[in-house]
Amino acid sequence: MTERLEISVWQRLLRNPRVLVGGGFCALLLLLALAAPWIAPLDPQEQDLLASFEAPRLLGAPADAADDAAHHWLGTDNLGRDVLSRLVYGARTALIVAVVAATLTCLIGTTLGALAGYFGGRVDALISRVVDVWMSFPPVLLAIVLVSVIGTGLVSVIAAIVIVDWTRFCRVVRAETQAQKALDYVTSAQLLGLSPLRILASEVLPNVAPLLITLVTLEMGVAIVVEAILSFVGLSVASGASTWGGMIGEGRLYVNQAPWLMVLPMAMMMAAVLGLNALGDGLRRELDPVVRR
């Protein structure tokens, strides 16, 4: 009986076009990131100044460069680095940032939100005020200020995203915990003598989980965009490394000469974010009614 129920949830998920398309994009992104060394045709850092600004093959490479351009499916940048390889390795950076930042954001935001929602009173007042003040800052500005203070690098970027975005989780989880706390099963657990932390962890959180899954996927999209913004303004990983934001920033300088240098990483980023958002949206639609039925 229970098996049947679980299968039906999975089946419903797989029948949802948003989940399918979004999940497909995310799977592709994951594959690119994990298998980057095998998929990328060349070393993303390898420069070949003689072969700079080669057009992507798909646009029709010049005939005389045919033998050389065989290697560069998506052309080369100003230093003759292979764009395809850089895009593939960029997926790696994007995914690391997305996964780590979203997980940490979720952990911090959920913990504080659940405590505020469950205990109410002074705990809630304190946490909620902090969130209000936090959210009154323009988020991107805050991230830029933070990174310039704590220095550049992948860790700083992730830290900046977490510090800026935990409030999103905190608010949503707080509201949901309050709603769950008003339900009888929580009273029932209290009446059976369970401690508050235990009730939070084993009774309330499983009921909040579908919401968290959705929020995490959306947060991953946000993290990718924020990382790109920080790369664009040169505050992310070292300039040599491949990141989509960095590529967009460098490509901007040659946008008349070689537009693909800017367009391709933008397309990648949009695809990744759209995929994550579609997945999150699909999951929300499918998972929410199960709990609220």
Place this chain on the structure above:
Amino acid sequence: MTAAMTEAMTAAMSAAINVVTTPAPGAALAPPAEPVLSIEDLHVEIHQAGRISPILRGVNLSVRPGQIHALVGESGGGKSMVTKAATGLLPQGAVISQGRIVLDGQDVTRWAEPRWRTLRGRTVSMVLQDPLTALNPVRRIVAQMGDVLRLHQGLRGAEAAGECIRLLDQVQVRDPERVLRLYPHELSGGMRQRVVIAMAWACRPRLIICDEPTTALDVTVQKQVLRLIHRLAGEGQGVLLVTHDLGVVAKLCHSLSVIHGGRILESGTVHDVYAAPQHPYTRALLAATPRFDRPGHSLVPVADALIDQLIQEGRQYDLDRRVTA
């Protein structure tokens, strides 16, 4: 609802209740044992936005082991507030301003939350009204029951599973092994309420509070659940049954207290109170109860009945202050 339906339901109700063995009021009164719950002159106020509103204004109540004591009254009369006070779960802003609560010999009036937790589940537990919402929708029955057994009896794994099955067996759940693996929404209302009762019963608490345990159930299932409560009370626990169903009280309970406007207006054995209700409100409540033995007798809303009563007795009824008696 048509009159025919009402009548049919009333008939089914009375038929259902008649099956429950009457505890022979009066005769069952063994030498008065120490009460498991005794509430003395309890006053509770709600402090909110600088205003103080009294909700309980002098409640006296005692439940003895092995007995079912009914707390009867209209909605808003303070019934649930009494159960909340007796389990230490008063809402934020509610303050006990006077009186005391003694639970199994311990004065728990001023106890803080962590101390209360040592009593809940072990000394006092409670069956809530709606069994659908009283169980966590996303956890299997075995996980929810297992929590209680692990917490209070330190049982784990196979031991806990065995105890779960024994408990479910006791509350007459058929095929307990299968039920344990299910989620609450896969069970019928009656099954859920049995599971809830089994969980409340798990550690043999001295006092079980049943807050309208049958209100959310079908009439036929109500009978079974009431019979179950009666049988379990026979094992020596005290039961405080909150209800507004005087038919149930007559057949199931040993004694009752009538609550209204935060005051206990009358209490005594079921036999005495039904035979000679002392307070006009009690009389009005009884007049507002459907009687299977008097077909064609129309029902009277409580307020009307109460005013009639008071007019007959030639007393003034102050609607604002209600009955102060």
